[in-house]
Amino acid sequence: xxxxxxxxxxxxxxxxxxxxxxxxxxxxxxxxxxxxxxxxxxxxxxxxxxxxxxxxxxxxxxxxxxxxxxxxxxxxxxxxxxxxxxxxxxxxxxxxxxxxxxxxxxxxxxxxxxxxxxxxxxxxxxxxxxxxxxxxxxxxxxxxxxxxxxxxxxxxxxxxxxxxxxxxxxxxxxxxxxxxxxxxxxxxxxxxxxxxxxxxxxxxxxxxxxxxxxxxxxxxxxxxxxxxxxxxxxxxxx
Numbered sequence: 001x002x003x004x005x006x007x008x009x010x011x012x013x014x015x016x017x018x019x020x021x022x023x024x025x026x027x028x029x030x031x032x033x034x035x036x037x038x039x040x041x042x043x044x045x046x047x048x049x050x051x052x053x054x055x056x057x058x059x060x061x062x063x064x065x066x067x068x069x070x071x072x073x074x075x076x077x078x079x080x081x082x083x084x085x086x087x088x089x090x091x092x093x094x095x096x097x098x099x100x101x102x103x104x105x106x107x108x109x110x111x112x113x114x115x116x117x118x119x120x121x122x123x124x125x126x127x128x129x130x131x132x133x134x135x136x137x138x139x140x141x142x143x144x145x146x147x148x149x150x151x152x153x154x155x156x157x158x159x160x161x162x163x164x165x166x167x168x169x170x171x172x173x174x175x176x177x178x179x180x181x182x183x184x185x186x187x188x189x190x191x192x193x194x195x196x197x198x199x200x201x202x203x204x205x206x207x208x209x210x211x212x213x214x215x216x217x218x219x220x221x222x223x224x225x226x227x228x229x230x231x232x233x234x235x236x237x238x
Contacts, residue, residue: 099145159195168203
């Protein structure tokens with residue numbers, strides 16, 4: 001009976017060891033499964049974040065494409081409007097280009113290259129002589145071309161122009177003198193006075209224009225009696 005009990009006890013201990021081993025194995029398997037689930041969850045979270053990030057990028061791309069299409073449509077509308085404007089005013093633009101070139105040739109000679117171009121930024125004037133740009137002349141030439149347009153009745157502006165001190169130093173003596181002679185030539189466009197041109201200058205005009213009826217008034221800054229309006233506008237003289 002003792003021998004049978006010992007055998008039975010030995011068998012139970014073996015079963016106990018096997019069960020303990022199984023428990024350890026199952027515990028390890030459970031831990032591994034938990035670790036795998038956490039890894040899968042973390043991977044899934046990263047995938048969700050990436051999907052959200054990609055969706056945001058896709059939305060921005062779609063928005064940018066829409067904006068580009070709108071800009072393209074706006075550019076097309078602007079181009080069509082510009083083309084329509086050019087067509088509508090082509091005669092006027094052509095004439096002012098002709099007059100601008102005429103004035104530039106009158107001031108610089110026939111070798112000058114003068115052009116007016118109309119773009120979305122407005123009128124662009126270019127004047128060159130021998131490859132050199134004449135920046136100081138462009139505004140004066142354009143003003144005179146516009147004056148001629150007014151004389152012809154092609155503008156809503158009066159045929160009246162004031163040039164404030166286009167100095168000889170800015171234009172050069174030869175061009176400065178031609179300016180007076182060119183404007184004088186405009187008087188031959190008709191019998192009646194067609195325009196009024198006033199030029200204020202600190203440089204001496206050509207001798208022929210330093211007398212009446214061309215020279216209207218002379219002013220000096222040294223004393224009040226010789227100034228504009230014959231008085232000190234700012235108080236006491238300095």
